[in-house]
Amino acid sequence: MSEPTMTLEVLRYHPEQDQAPHFQTYEVVYREDWVVLDALCYIKDQMDGTLSYRWSCRMGVCGSCGMMINGVPKLSCATFLKDYYPAPVRVEPLANFPIERDLVIVLDDFMHKLTSVKPWIIREADKPLSEGEYSQTPAELARYKQFTLCINCMLCYAACPVYALDTHFLGPAAIALAQRYNLDSRDQGRQQRKGVIASHEAIWDCTYVGECTTVCPANVDPAGAIQQAKLASSLDWVKGVLMPWGGR
Amino acid sequence: MNPYHRRVAPTWWLSQRTYFLFIVRELTSVFIAAYLMLFLLLLYQLSVGREAYEAYLRFLATPGMLVFHVLALTAALFHTLTWFNLLPNIMVVRYGENRVPAIIVAGVNYAAWMAVSIFIAWIVFSR
Numbered sequence: 001m002s003e004p005t006m007t008l009e010v011l012r013y014h015p016e017q018d019q020a021p022h023f024q025t026y027e028v029v030y031r032e033d034w035v036v037l038d039a040l041c042y043i044k045d046q047m048d049g050t051l052s053y054r055w056s057c058r059m060g061v062c063g064s065c066g067m068m069i070n071g072v073p074k075l076s077c078a079t080f081l082k083d084y085y086p087a088p089v090r091v092e093p094l095a096n097f098p099i100e101r102d103l104v105i106v107l108d109d110f111m112h113k114l115t116s117v118k119p120w121i122i123r124e125a126d127k128p129l130s131e132g133e134y135s136q137t138p139a140e141l142a143r144y145k146q147f148t149l150c151i152n153c154m155l156c157y158a159a160c161p162v163y164a165l166d167t168h169f170l171g172p173a174a175i176a177l178a179q180r181y182n183l184d185s186r187d188q189g190r191q192q193r194k195g196v197i198a199s200h201e202a203i204w205d206c207t208y209v210g211e212c213t214t215v216c217p218a219n220v221d222p223a224g225a226i227q228q229a230k231l232a233s234s235l236d237w238v239k240g241v242l243m244p245w246g247g248r
Numbered sequence: 249m250n251p252y253h254r255r256v257a258p259t260w261w262l263s264q265r266t267y268f269l270f271i272v273r274e275l276t277s278v279f280i281a282a283y284l285m286l287f288l289l290l291l292y293q294l295s296v297g298r299e300a301y302e303a304y305l306r307f308l309a310t311p312g313m314l315v316f317h318v319l320a321l322t323a324a325l326f327h328t329l330t331w332f333n334l335l336p337n338i339m340v341v342r343y344g345e346n347r348v349p350a351i352i353v354a355g356v357n358y359a360a361w362m363a364v365s366i367f368i369a370w371i372v373f374s375r
Binding site for chain 1: 249250251252253254256260261263264266267270274334337338339340342344345346
């Protein structure tokens with residue numbers, strides 16, 4: 001008995017020869033325990049070695065294999081074929097990013113934005129090692145822990161219509177990460193991040209569509225992080241107006 | 249290299265239910281702005297005099313205006329309800345390691361809304 005098969009429509013783009021991307025259809029073996037990434041690896045190994053895509057861990061940790069699957073941003077390693085079978089599955093590179101080749105997108109814009117928010121603990125002065133580590137209570141950890149779970153997969157950028165329409169927008173993941181460090185009791189860098197975060201191209205550009213939170217595979221809630229940053233920034237402003245001598 | 253830049257279709261907001269609802273929510277502000285203009289005109293007519301004010305009231309009672317007010321009320325309610333439902337994601341209230349449950353944060357806001365509405369209704373209808 002022949003094995004069941006399933007149709008994958010994959011967006012292809014070879015910059016050396018193509019003016020524009022086009023869809024290529026592959027009839028792949030269907031296995032109930034396969035995810036979309038397995039099917040892509042099957043195509044690469046058995047049918048067409050020219051197909052390019054990013055992947056690494058296969059278990060939703062590395063954040064490399066984000067793709068548009070039937071128009072929705074998903075990790076291809078966590079998207080099962082059985083949820084679509086027997087209908088065809090359409091695989092495209094993440095929306096809102098330039099296409100480098102096939103399913104590979106250009107990451108430069110996101111990488112630049114990520115570093116612009118200084119996502120590390122900033123201290124005004126480091127205390128000497130002899131004084132020991134910076135300790136933190138479970139309650140202090142709980143304030144920011146959710147925002148540490150980001151795997152930089154960029155699904156949130158692909159889901160965000162604000163970023164789609166204006167790529168100057170700092171975007172969900174970068175702001176959520178800035179908020180993660182701003183909420184960390186060990187960090188003192190909030191004023192340094194303020195210029196990037198509290199601008200019209202950052203938190204105030206967000207119109208709270210909320211799709212970034214919906215598609216997030218790590219339950220980070222970037223949309224919530226952005227609104228919470230808006231609230232904190234507004235309170236800063238009010239304090240600055242009411243108490244110009246000490247409102248910070 | 250020659251990366252390919254895809255264009256966003258002008259109909260992007262029709263591509264997904266959540267995008268569509270978002271745009272509907274944004275458009276509710278048009279109805280609310282229009283209602284406020286009518287309300288400001290009402291105050292202006294009041295300052296002009298009794299006759300102008302009563303003529304304006306008759307204009308507001310025309311079928312077209314009634315339909316508009318029903319639409320504006322629907323828009324305002326949609327905006328308010330969706331806003332209160334989003335509030336727990338924005339207002340993070342903590343006790344120790346835990347967050348106050350969303351239903352309580354939203355509930356307090358709903359209760360405050362009801363209290364203010366009842367107070368206004370009392371002012372309007374108690375004369």
